[in-house]
Amino acid sequence: MKPTTKLLLSALAFATGAALSAAAPAAENWENHCAKCHGADGKGQTKVGKxxxxxxxxxxxxxxxxxxxxxxxxxxxxxxxxxxxxxxxxYKDELSADEVKALVAHIRKFQA
Ligand code: HEC
Known part of the structure; x- marks a missing residue:
């Protein structure tokens, strides 16, 4: 690999990493904010959810x-x-509009 290519790739990896840390992935947000009531599996069979x-x-x-x-x-x-x-x-103060949208997509995936 040419040194310039290598440099470009590491810059790209850095940029992607930075973007990910700004918004937590939906699965992580679900676990941290929502699973207590809605359940890790989306069934809502938790003590509070019931x-x-x-x-x-x-x-x-x-x-x-x-x-x-x-x-x-x-x-x-x-x-x-x-x-x-x-x-x-x-959750408007804790989650960005994009994070909320990603959570909605996450909710859709629970359907069996
Ligand atoms: C304190 C418990 C609790 C937590 C934590 C919680 N919810 Fe809810 N959620 C509820 C209740 C209660 C309802 C209303 C159910 C109803 O009225 O039928 C609801 C309703 C919803 C609805 C509307 C659809 C529906 O089921 O009626 C969505 C979407 C939703 N929650 C997503 C989330 C997301 C995403 C999170 C995490 C960011 C979250 N909830 C965290 C208790 C909770």
């Missing part, structure tokens, strides 16, 4: 009823119940 009656994201019917725009909105702005009590907090 209590809050979260949906089973492996269920095709559940997936069919959910629109991408709603999933983005809920993750960004959170959910409150009819009495105005928070069921799920808003």
């Amino acid at each position: 209590k809050l009656q979260v949906k089973d994201y492996t269920d095709a019917r559940v997936q069919a009823e959910m629109k991408d725009a709603d999933l983005i909105k809920v993750t960004t702005d959170g959910v409150v119940d009819k009495a105005g009590k928070e069921k799920m907090k808003a």
Whole structure:
């Protein structure tokens, strides 16, 4: 390999690494922020998930009823119940718009 090629490749590797560290991968964000309620497998069978009656994201019917725009909105702005009590907090301060979009794609992958 020519030295210039080698230099270019290492510069590229550096740039890619920097981009990755700015936004955490969706799987990592899911584990850190969402799995407590929605479950690592998206089924929502955790202690908190059962209590809050979260949906089973492996269920095709559940997936069919959910629109991408709603999933983005809920993750960004959170959910409150009819009495105005928070069921799920808003993540707009912790996650970028791209991270939220990646999480929605991650949720879609739970469907069996
Ligand atoms: C404190 C528990 C909790 C955590 C943590 C949590 N959620 Fe939720 N989530 C809920 C509840 C409760 C609902 C509303 C369920 C309902 O009303 O049917 C919900 C609803 C949603 C919805 C709307 C679709 C649906 O199931 O009704 C999406 C999308 C969603 N959550 C994504 C996420 C993502 C992404 C994260 C992590 C960034 C996350 N949630 C973290 C509890 C949680």
